Amino acid sequence: MSEKQEIWTVLKVLTWTKGYLAQKGVENARLESEWLLCGVLDLDRVGLYLNFDKPLTEAELARLRGMVARRARREPLQYILGSQEFMGLEFAVTPAVLIPRHDTEVLVAEAVQRAADGSRILDIGVGSGCIAIALAKVLPRAEVMGVEASPEALALAEKNIEANAVRVTLFEGSLFEPFPTERFDLIVSNPPYIPTVDLESLQPEVRDFEPRQALDGGADGLDFYRLITPAAPSHLNPGGWLLFEVGIGQAAAVKGLLERTCVFTDIFTARDPSGIERVVGGRLA
């Protein structure tokens, strides 16, 4: 987009942006360009299509240029636009939190099936708050709590709780630290689970922008499952459930961790829409 007096219509900008982002290695460059333009013009995609002939103002072009430059550096679209949809809810996101993934909706769905409306629920590693907030929305009488080690993530999760008008209580700390004697009916966690050696080969959007603290699961990616699983029984009510999201190829190992405690029954795995075993859970006997 040069500075000279050219008329930059929505369609022309869209075509240019798509080509530029594709050249920079951005997948789905056309769709992402549409989302960026929607963000700048405050339109939905239908509105964008209906305004293909509309020229952008200088201010709109300047704003778009900034956003396109960020995306070309492979910053995730969601950080640029500042939000991500999850379970039909809107979540503010910043580089302080992992961007909620649709695969994580499987964990929420499995949790909802096992919770009662009055359940006491703990989400370990709340991040943006997507899991805890979705659970509180579906189970409005549940007592939902979340623990998070990052104060910046906690501050954002608080905003998302308010914006989604749910009741979730947050605690700063590591794993069960804020709850020495508390027991829950359901403990859920999508912990960091990327093996440390794999971090450098992640796509740039993840490797260079999402928080390490949300990704690094230790040498084999299983550190958090090893910490949480043996500690969970003393924080669960009898019959209470422990449910994890797991990374690709980790389900068998995490299932093994639950089995080795000898106190979990009804151990199960659940697949995401791509057929990958994404959730592992068990019930305290």
Ligand SMILES: C[S@@+](CC[C@H](N)C(=O)[O-])C[C@H]1O[C@@H](n2cnc3c(N)ncnc32)[C@H](O)[C@@H]1O
């Ligand atoms: C994979 S992210 C999941 C975030 C969110 N629950 C989601 O599903 O999108 C893991 C989260 O755990 C947090 N975390 C890392 N170590 C922790 C610890 N020791 N105690 C509590 N939270 C921790 C990270 O800061 C991050 O927000």
